[in-house]
Amino acid sequence: MGKDFYDVLGITRTATDDEIKRAYKQKALKCHPDKNWEPDAEKKFMDISEAYEILSDINKRSIYDRYGNEGLKDYTLWNTFDSRTTYKNLFPNGDTGTPHPNGDDYYDGNYCIKYKDPTTFYDLYVTLEEVNNGAMRKMKITRKRYNQELKTVVKDEKVLEIQVKPGWKEGTKITFEGEGDEGDARTLAGDIVFIIRDKVHPTFERSNSDLIYRAKVTIKQALLGTVIQIPFLNAQKKSYPLKMQEIITPQTEKHFLNEGLPYPKDSTKRGLLIVKFDIIFPKLLSDEQKTLLDYCFPNSIDFYQTSVTDITTIDEQQRQQQQQQQQQQQQQQQQQQQQQRQQEQKKQQQQEQQQQQQEQQQEQQQQQQQQQEQQNNNHHRFNHYNAQHTPPTQRSQKSQNKHHYQTNGTASPSTCPTINVNETIEQQQKSPPNRSDQVKPSTNHSSISPSHSVMPPSPTISSKLMTVTNGIKQSSIINEVSF
Known part of the structure; x- marks a missing residue:
């Protein structure tokens, strides 16, 4: 790729002349060889001067914008043009801030450049026959030339010969270097470029290396068949009679091999001749014609109606499918919601069951505590009753036995005396009743009179008496005592 002069100056393509000049001054002061001693400073300075020379000229800038570096190519170093000329014009005093204010020491050809004049473009129209067979074309041009003797620019005419080769495509470029304009002694002559263009042909159309022939037929010929004469581009060949027995439609095509244009790279091979049909x-x-057509094509309207009906049916089917899809989606959503509800209900039930279990456990614990407390109270009551109704001799003997078993390390019998129910009943029957000796009933066992401690009153016991003997602790549980 060539140089981008806009990028060299650091400006946009829409920059004005003042912006171009300002950018050049900044770049030139920075990259001038008198001020910048870097190895590539000279090359940068030459590129900057070259870019300014092109973009500051309206005509050159226009050519560069249209054709790019191709229109302004082949830049070369020369000894007749100093790249500092532009710099000196913008800085008349030559003040570069260096010991060489005028820059005269550099007019030795080391930094000189001579550029080409812009390239001139011409369109060269050729016929399909010339592309098919090849041809020699002579083009007379008028150009500007610098006359060394007269020291001025004069007009000059020249005839250029162009050998059109078989198969050349549209857009092919033929370049004549140095045959263009030459503005002055400081410039090189530009180039001339011819661009191949296709002339409109009365019979054929071109598509790369293929030829297209459009045959015109009437409706009658399209329906009933016909014979069409197909011409060839090669005049030596006669036209070919093409029989069309099938119905011709606008999409019908017929292809003839190797009857097109030659390929550019291999002229021995050719493209197709494509026959297309234009129905009139x-x-x-x-x-009368309408009646005949209606008679010949009686089902045309029915076909149209059937087509419309089919289209309507298709639309209804599509709508039904859409409705079914929507219903399925709704059902799926409902199922999902129902599943979510069931899961939530299960969670709630599980939580409630856990709470119930916890409450049951708490109630059981409370019942166990109450039973334990009741057992403790009963045991305490029995001990208290036993202490009140046991004779002192038995108490001392019981304490001695208890001490004996504790010292020997064996289990002592129960500290509670064994009560014989039969003996108690017989004594009660033999002794006469003495109301003065009886103790009034009381629920409080601690209120018994001390005068009756030796011989306790005969109680009526309605309970289960459980006696543990054989040297093991005896215990009695009394649920109800009445006096």
């Missing part, structure tokens, strides 16, 4: 329709029809 009448502008008006009489009533």
Whole structure:
């Protein structure tokens, strides 16, 4: 790729002349060889001067914008043009801030550049026959030339010969270097470029290396068949009679191999000759013609109606499918919601069951505590009753036995005396009743009179008496005592 002069100066393509000049001054002061001693400073300075020379000129800038570096190519170093000329014009005093204010020491050709004049472009129209067979074309041009003797620019005419080769495509470029304009002694002559263009052909159309022939037929010929004469681009060949027995439609095509244009790279091979058909329709029809057409094509309207009906049916089917899809989606959503509800209900039930279990456990614990407390109270009551109704001799003997078993390390019998129910009943029957000796009933066992401690009153016991003997602790549980 060539140089981008806009990028060299650091400006946009829409920059004004003042912006171009300002950018050049800044770049030139920075990259001038008198001020910048870097190895690539000279090259940068030459590129900056070259960019300014092109972009500051309206015509050159226009050519550069249209054709790029191709229009302004082949820049070369020369000894007749100093790249500092532009710099000196913008800085008349030559003040670069260096010991060489005028820059005269550099007019030795080391920094000189001579550029080409812009390239001149011409369109060269050729026929399909010339592309098919090849041809020699002579083009007379008028150009500007610098006359060394007269020291001025004069007009000059020259005839250029162009050998059109078989198969050349549209857009092919033929370049004549140095045959263009030469503005002055400081410039090199530009180039001339011819661009191949296709002339409109009365019979054929071109598509790369293929030829297209459009045959015109009437409706009658399209429906009933016909014979069409197909011409060839090669005049030596006669036209070919093409029989068309099938119905011709606008999409019908017929191909002929190796009857097109030669390939550019291999002229021995050729493209296709493609026959397309243009059907000519009448502008008006009489009533008789309409009647005949209706007679010949009786099902045309029915076909149209059927087509419309089919389309309507298809639309209804699509709507039904859409409705079914929507219903399925709704059902899926409902199922998902129902599943979520069931899961939530299960969670709630589990939580409630856990709470119930916890409450049951708490109730059981409370019942166990109450039973334990009741057992403790009963045991305490029995001990208290036993202490009140046991004779002193038995108490001392019981304490001695208890001490004996504790010292020997064996289990002592129960400290509670064994009560014989039969003996108690017999004594009660033999002794007469003495109301003065009886103790009034009381629920409080601690209120018994001390005068009756030796011989306790005969109680009526309605309970289960459980006696543990054989040297093991005896215990009695009394649920109800009445006096």
